[in-house]
Amino acid sequence: MYVTFIRDGQFKPISNARDTQEVPLNEGKTMFETIESFAHTNTILEHFEYYDIRQENYDKNFNPA
Amino acid sequence: MENNQPNQSNDYNKVETSQYQNQVISNKTKSIQFLTKQGSYRGKGRFYKKSYNQNRNNDEIYNNFEGEIRQVNKQFEKPRFNNRNNFHFHQNKHYSKRFNPNYLSREIYDPYMNQMMMYRAEMYIMDKYKNLINLNKNNENFTKTLSENDKIFIIKSFSEEDVHKSIKYGVWSSTKTGNQTLDAAYKMAAEKGSNVYLLFSCNGSGRYVGVARMTSQVDENKQFMYWTQDSKWPGLFNVEWVFIKDVPFRNFKHIFITMK
Numbered sequence: 570m571y572v573t574f575i576r577d578g579q580f581k582p583i584s585n586a587r588d589t590q591e592v593p594l595n596e597g598k599t600m601f602e603t604i605e606s607f608a609h610t611n612t613i614l615e616h617f618e619y620y621d622i623r624q625e626n627y628d629k630n631f632n633p634a
Numbered sequence: 635m636e637n638n639q640p641n642q643s644n645d646y647n648k649v650e651t652s653q654y655q656n657q658v659i660s661n662k663t664k665s666i667q668f669l670t671k672q673g674s675y676r677g678k679g680r681f682y683k684k685s686y687n688q689n690r691n692n693d694e695i696y697n698n699f700e701g702e703i704r705q706v707n708k709q710f711e712k713p714r715f716n717n718r719n720n721f722h723f724h725q726n727k728h729y730s731k732r733f734n735p736n737y738l739s740r741e742i743y744d745p746y747m748n749q750m751m752m753y754r755a756e757m758y759i760m761d762k763y764k765n766l767i768n769l770n771k772n773n774e775n776f777t778k779t780l781s782e783n784d785k786i787f788i789i790k791s792f793s794e795e796d797v798h799k800s801i802k803y804g805v806w807s808s809t810k811t812g813n814q815t816l817d818a819a820y821k822m823a824a825e826k827g828s829n830v831y832l833l834f835s836c837n838g839s840g841r842y843v844g845v846a847r848m849t850s851q852v853d854e855n856k857q858f859m860y861w862t863q864d865s866k867w868p869g870l871f872n873v874e875w876v877f878i879k880d881v882p883f884r885n886f887k888h889i890f891i892t893m894k
Contacts, residue, residue: 579893584840584883588790589812590894591819592833597786600833600886601777604845609879613797613843614766615755620798621762624860 766801766878773876783828785819792862794836797843799860801875806832806846807858807867816871817852832873844878 583596592600759766789808791797800806808816820830830848835841850872861867 580890581893583788583886583889583891585893586788586790586891587894588788589808589815590788590891591815592786592788592891594780594782594784594786596889596891597784597831598777598780599889600786601780601831601845603885604842604877604879604881605774605776607879607881607885609770609881611880612878613794613801613880614759614763614878615752616794617763617798618755618758620795623795627860 766875769875770877770879776876781828783823783826785823785828785830786833787816787819787830788833788835791834791836794839794843795862797834797836799858800834800846800873801844801878803858803860804873804875805858805870806873807852807861807869807871809866810868813852813854813869813871816848820848820851820871831876841880841882843880845876846873847876848872849874 583592583600586592789806807813816830823830832846832848834843834846836843848871852869852871854869856870857864857868858870
């Protein structure tokens with residue numbers, strides 16, 4: 570466990586960004602370009618079967634409708 | 635009885651092979667008893683740690699499924715190594731974590747298991763999520779369509795399960811203050827005919843999961859039932875996914891921004 574205190578208005582890499590933080594357009598464009606051109610090996614879709622089974626179990630046990 | 639007393643003979647060079655074998659086997663059984671006695675110290679932490687490390691380093695002895703101690707010659711086994719040193723372990727860590735019950739076990743490890751799990755996941759998505767198969771290909775020329783008035787936000791979700799629900803139902807919601815900022819941005823963008831894009835990532839994963847586009851305002855009265863923490867996320871808005879791929883943070887290290 571480690572804790573980092575980041576004050577407001579600091580100049581930081583984008584991996585430290587928080588929830589619902591706006592990205593300026595030029596940086597955002599470069600990010601989208603890298604995401605487009607990136608040859609990915611993994612996606613979240615690999616875990617979909619697992620989460621669907623979890624949802625079915627939730628519906629059986631906790632959701633009467 | 636005479637054969638069982640070999641040391642009485644004066645010629646030490648004339649030792650029969652059967653006697654030699656008996657000697658070796660007795661030494662092995664002694665070692666096994668020694669280890670099992672150490673295992674009985676399980677209640678006392680200090681002794682247990684010592685014996686545990688000794689057992690781990692000894693490749694010859696390991697437990698069966700039934701709990702019996704089995705002994706195997708090294709000659710007839712395949713070369714075994716730590717899972718962490720194996721190449722496939724790092725390559726496809728995700729599949730093995732979720733579906734392989736022998737994920738960290740040292741005895742049984744099949745590197746082709748991960749490959750089979752990947753095929754299984756692909757087949758599952760081919761069956762049930764046909765609209766997501768060619769999603770990355772269809773949006774290849776996406777950055778050319780960006781206009782000057784578009785707005786981009788980063789979203790950090792607490793768990794991967796919420797992202798799964800948002801892809802499945804085309805829905806997202808943030809905290810109260812987060813919903814206010816996103817709603818204001820959407821209204822500003824809709825007047826100018828531009829869009830609001832969201833970059834999703836899960837906390838602690840060290841990667842971006844994908845990109846989505848807002849397609850509606852925030853309804854504060856609605857509430858989605860499948861979030862992992864229900865009371866924390868009031869409100870709903872619709873979302874359309876553009877990219878679904880994992881991109882690690884190390885590709886974005888050269889980009890700096892001012893923190894909020």
